Amino acid sequence: MTKTIQFFYNLFSTQEMVRYWKTSDSVAAKLTQDKDGRYVLQMKGEKYAFPGFPRGSLLYGSLSPLKHKIKNLIFNDSWKKLEEGVSRTETIQDIKKTLDTIVALSDKSRFDMVPYEKMCPAVQEIYRAWTVVEKTEKHRKLKECLCFILNEDDGYRFRVQWLTRYFWFWKFRNPIKLFETALSFLEHAEVVGDMKERQRLLKRILMLILEDESIKDLFIRFFKE
Numbered sequence: 001m002t003k004t005i006q007f008f009y010n011l012f013s014t015q016e017m018v019r020y021w022k023t024s025d026s027v028a029a030k031l032t033q034d035k036d037g038r039y040v041l042q043m044k045g046e047k048y049a050f051p052g053f054p055r056g057s058l059l060y061g062s063l064s065p066l067k068h069k070i071k072n073l074i075f076n077d078s079w080k081k082l083e084e085g086v087s088r089t090e091t092i093q094d095i096k097k098t099l100d101t102i103v104a105l106s107d108k109s110r111f112d113m114v115p116y117e118k119m120c121p122a123v124q125e126i127y128r129a130w131t132v133v134e135k136t137e138k139h140r141k142l143k144e145c146l147c148f149i150l151n152e153d154d155g156y157r158f159r160v161q162w163l164t165r166y167f168w169f170w171k172f173r174n175p176i177k178l179f180e181t182a183l184s185f186l187e188h189a190e191v192v193g194d195m196k197e198r199q200r201l202l203k204r205i206l207m208l209i210l211e212d213e214s215i216k217d218l219f220i221r222f223f224k225e
Contacts, residue, residue: 019047027044028043029041029042038124039053058109059153063152066102066145069102074095074205075202076201077094077098078094078205091208092211103142106144110144120151122161122164123147126160127143133222159186166179176220179219183203
């Protein structure tokens, strides 16, 4: 099964990449805006403008502890609990409690968040879709937290964009099963062993969380939107 997935990925992948890395470790770039007023970086000699405005001061500053908490409190700790025999229901409840900590931490970064009008197109669409389906103030804050991370950290954003190419298939398949398949594809799309391990971790915990009925309902509506 693994070799089959890898074969079809290599067969149909048409992903382009930047070229400057072939001759240099860096490239000159100018911060500007696209025709819709969103931040982009125009890199010298590159075919496309880079979406967004990567701010190292945030990536290694205020954004760093937020990502660290999410990675450890939700993903690593949950994996450990499952391995130690903690029930899936109890682990899910602990994750839901942890989300309050994440929301509180992201509140401290609200002045660093780029306004909706300046976000990358992909992040704008996630923000829009979530706004349609959100029901509570907590949902809104989680949306802002997620979009903050995706807009600032292109490593996460590019992978989420990669996943969403499969979302339109929900008309033909169960969204949860489709998402699980897409996460498996993402694992095999990674070329570094360490990243493959991270995707396996991501898949196991996300699929666990989606066993909760309220979260599953929100996710399916978001998926379809």
